[in-house]
Structure formats: C-alpha cells, structure tokens
Amino acid sequence: MAICISGCGIKTENISENIKINFTDNKLGYNYGQMLIVAASENKIITNTYSEAIWDCYIDRENNITYRDNFYNDLKNYYKELVVLKKIADKNEITLSEQEKAKALKLSKTFYDENLVNREDFSGLSQEDCDKVFLDYFLVNKAKKDLLEKNVKEVSDSEARIMEFHVIEVSDFDLANSLLERLNNGENCVKLATQFSESDSISRSIALDTEPDEIKNSLGVLEDGGVSPILTNKGKYVLYKCVKSYNEEATKKNKQRIKDERESAYLLNLYNEFIQENPVEINESELKNVCENSSVTLSGRDFFTLWSEEENGGI
Structure with a gap:
C-alpha cells in the first residue's frame, strides 16, 4: 500500500522508528485540528481506494497488525519526520520565497473552503491554522530537495550501466581455455553454454557497479560481440560474451536505484546526527486522539x- 503521508519525501526505511518526538515538550506547534488535516486526508485516500473493510484486515496476522495499526504508525512517523526536517531547514537557513508562500497559501485556502465548513470536527480550526500546515509541508519538501541537490553526488551513465551477456561457467581451467579459443574463433556462445556450462543462467543482465573490480574492469571495456578473458567467481572459471554493451532502459532504472540509495544514505546520516543531539519522546495519547478521529x-x-x-x- 502506497502511503501518501511519506510525502515529506523521506525514502529511508525505519528512520522514524529511531526518532522520538514529544509534540508538547518540543513544540511541534500544531493543535488538534491541524494534526487532523493530514490524518483525515490519508484516511480518506485509503478508504476510497480499498473501502471501509480494509481497516480491520491484517497486514501481519502473526503479529496481530491491521491496516489501522499500520496507519497509526505511518502517521506517527510523518510527524516525527516533519519535526526533524523543520529543525534541519532552520539550521540550514532554508526558507520559502514569497512566491512559494503564495502557492502554499493558495492550496491552504482551497482546502479550507472545500472541507472546513463544519468546523466542529476540526475544533474551530482557523484559516491561519490551516495555512501553517501547508507552509510547513512546502518547507520540509524544499529543505529535503535543496539538501539532496547540494550534498548527493549525481549518478553517471557509466557507473549505472547495465550490460547484457551470454555466460559460460565451468570448474575445469583447461576446458575454460578451450572454450575461450572457440568463442574467439566465432562459435555460438549459447550453444557452447548449453553444452558445457555448469550454470543454467546463460543470459544475464549485469550492473557493473555491483561487481568486484576485476569483473567490472574486464567487462566494462567490451563492445557488442566482445569476449572476456577467463574470470573467476566462487571457484568457477567464467567466460562472458557481450550481447549488448549498453541497455538504455535498464541503465535508466539502475541509475534511479543508485540515486535513491545515495539519497537515503545521506538522509539517514542527517537524521541520526540530529537525534543524537536532540533526543526526544513522543506524546502517544495526543497522537492517539487524532488517529481515532481521523475518519471525519x-x-x-x-x-x-x-x-x-x-x-x-x-491535473
């Protein structure tokens, strides 16, 4: 289930579990109605997508965890991450421009006009209260984006490159030498692999960045049709024949994977540094009250x- 309240943009898993926030002591600055904006919004999305029946279904029956339990935990993590990112934005002097503020305030007014006619459900939430929720959300997303752009190295096509190979693995070095000679003389690699290879995996897509240096350096220079020298891997002698030296679509996906990993690692380190200097605890009763009324x-x-x-x- 795609949870929208990960919208702070935090891609790392389990970061929030290590961040303890006390909404009262650490002055999150939100009243009940403001906190309900996010909770009610996510509740509506889940209910409209899966129906009311989803809430009591199990996502982990062994540990007795329902969708409702998972929702509560996600909401808790959302506010943990929000508090941390707001403080990090302040520390790095990241602020909203007047144009950015205007955009956030426009969305806030739309939300207020469309949803808050019955103000009793939101404990008399004012337009100014609503504005703060939208401004903060815009700020933390801007902070995350700015920090990642400044601190995370871009991924090049060369380091993300995916290559396609036919592969032969054997245990006998003399056989490997013989097969290398036959490949260099133009014999069909698939036929030889079918006959001699000790692995059923003949056609392989290989991400060079995940391979040991010896293999990476030997394969990276091959063009279409090129044959590698004899390489060793887990006690086997391995021959690679390059089918495609650059798989554009697969490389694009791998590039995104590496980018995500780098960003997650950077954010995790950033949050860990923050919580080491700012250990805090969460006010569970306050959050529980919001969660229990999120079906408004x-x-x-x-x-x-x-x-x-x-x-x-x-759109």
Missing part, C-alpha cells in the same frame, strides 16, 4: 490530492 468526513479534496494536482500542473 472531508467534503472536498484532501491535503495530498491538492499537492499532487499542484505538482502536476493542476
């Missing part, structure tokens, strides 16, 4: 849908 009806567009439409040009 939103008559208009929810918080996350408004942001998504804005990012996609109003």
Whole structure:
C-alpha cells in the first residue's frame, strides 16, 4: 500500500522508528485540528481506494497488525519526520520565497473552503491554522530537495550501466581455455553454454557497479560481440560474451536505484546526527486522539490530492 503521508519525501526505511518526538515538550506547534488535516486526508485516500473493510484486515496476522495499526504508525512517523526536517531547514537557513508562500497559501485556502465548513470536527480550526500546515509541508519538501541537490553526488551513465551477456561457467581451467579459443574463433556462445556450462543462467543482465573490480574492469571495456578473458567467481572459471554493451532502459532504472540509495544514505546520516543531539519522546495519547478521529468526513479534496494536482500542473 502506497502511503501518501511519506510525502515529506523521506525514502529511508525505519528512520522514524529511531526518532522520538514529544509534540508538547518540543513544540511541534500544531493543535488538534491541524494534526487532523493530514490524518483525515490519508484516511480518506485509503478508504476510497480499498473501502471501509480494509481497516480491520491484517497486514501481519502473526503479529496481530491491521491496516489501522499500520496507519497509526505511518502517521506517527510523518510527524516525527516533519519535526526533524523543520529543525534541519532552520539550521540550514532554508526558507520559502514569497512566491512559494503564495502557492502554499493558495492550496491552504482551497482546502479550507472545500472541507472546513463544519468546523466542529476540526475544533474551530482557523484559516491561519490551516495555512501553517501547508507552509510547513512546502518547507520540509524544499529543505529535503535543496539538501539532496547540494550534498548527493549525481549518478553517471557509466557507473549505472547495465550490460547484457551470454555466460559460460565451468570448474575445469583447461576446458575454460578451450572454450575461450572457440568463442574467439566465432562459435555460438549459447550453444557452447548449453553444452558445457555448469550454470543454467546463460543470459544475464549485469550492473557493473555491483561487481568486484576485476569483473567490472574486464567487462566494462567490451563492445557488442566482445569476449572476456577467463574470470573467476566462487571457484568457477567464467567466460562472458557481450550481447549488448549498453541497455538504455535498464541503465535508466539502475541509475534511479543508485540515486535513491545515495539519497537515503545521506538522509539517514542527517537524521541520526540530529537525534543524537536532540533526543526526544513522543506524546502517544495526543497522537492517539487524532488517529481515532481521523475518519471525519472531508467534503472536498484532501491535503495530498491538492499537492499532487499542484505538482502536476493542476491535473
């Protein structure tokens, strides 16, 4: 299930589990109604997507965890991450421009006009209260984006390159030498692999960045049709014949994978440094009250849908 409240942009797993925030002591600055904006929005998305029946279904029956339990935990993590990113933004002097503020305030007014006619459900939430929720969300996303752009190295095509090979693995060095000679004389690699290889995996897509240096350096210089020298891997002698020296689509996906890993590693280190200097605890009763009332009806567009439409040009 894709949880929208990961919208702070934090890609790392289990980071929030190590961040303890006390909403009261550490002055999150949100009242009950403000916290309910995010909770009610995510509740609406999940219910509309899966129906009311989803809430009591198990996502982990062995540990007795339902979708409702998972929702509560995600909401808790959202606020943990929000607090940390706000403080990090302040520390790095990251602020919103007037144009960015205007965009956030426009979305806030839309949300307020469409959803908060019945203000009792939100404990008299004012337009200014609503504005703060939208401004903070815009700020933490900007902070994350700015910090990643400045501190995370770009991924080059060369380091993300995916190559396609036919592969032969044997245990006998003399046989490997014989097969290398036959490959260099133009014999069909697939036929030889079918006859001699001790591995059923003949066709392989290989991400060079994940391979040991010896293999990476030997394979990286091959062009289409090229044959590697004899390489060793886990006690086997291995021959590679290059089928495609650059798989564009696979390389694009691998590039994104490496980028995500680098960003996650950077953010994890950033958060760990923060919580070591700022150990805090969460006010569970305050959060529980918000979660238990998150099924309040939103008559208009929810918080996350408004942001998504804005990012996609109003569509």
